[in-house]
Amino acid sequence: MKKKSTTTGKFTTKELDNEKGMVEWEGETVQAESQTKLEQDRGTGQSVILRFFDFGANVESFKQHKPTAQDLFNSHIKGIESTLWRDGLKPYAEVQPRLMYSVDGINYEPYNPKGKQYTHYRFIVACVPAANFASSFEDTKTLSQLLTPQRAT
Numbered sequence: 001m002k003k004k005s006t007t008t009g010k011f012t013t014k015e016l017d018n019e020k021g022m023v024e025w026e027g028e029t030v031q032a033e034s035q036t037k038l039e040q041d042r043g044t045g046q047s048v049i050l051r052f053f054d055f056g057a058n059v060e061s062f063k064q065h066k067p068t069a070q071d072l073f074n075s076h077i078k079g080i081e082s083t084l085w086r087d088g089l090k091p092y093a094e095v096q097p098r099l100m101y102s103v104d105g106i107n108y109e110p111y112n113p114k115g116k117q118y119t120h121y122r123f124i125v126a127c128v129p130a131a132n133f134a135s136s137f138e139d140t141k142t143l144s145q146l147l148t149p150q151r152a153t
Helices: 059-064 067-086 131-137 143-147
Strands: 003-017 022-036 049-056 089-090 096-100 120-129
Touching: 003 049, 049 067, 067 096, 067 120
Parallel strands: none
Antiparallel strands: 003 022, 049 120, 089 120, 096 120
């Protein structure tokens, strides 16, 4: 399996921190290239499940104080963990939760500061079966199987 990682660009951005005010930070976009095709996925390894948690934003409150992604996640973490535990799942630490925003509660996108008034937000959390629930999730599929259209027989 031949992999190559390339840096596609460095950038500088500013972000509002609740304690420090505006903070400027630098980053870089890294792209990984691989010769491995999706069809070569053999489905080995641990099953990872993506769970979606949707919330409505308090628009008036957000106008007065725009919370950071970490603020939002911290305010919901106990409920998310409780829901996952109830379903026999636990967070998968190797994949960070993803936060998406929506103006209509249907179409979600990464944060875009260009004057959009978001009314909803969604956390996407990767999780794995808890040890005593692993047999409940035996009917797993590879990405190839999920992305291949099923034909009626």
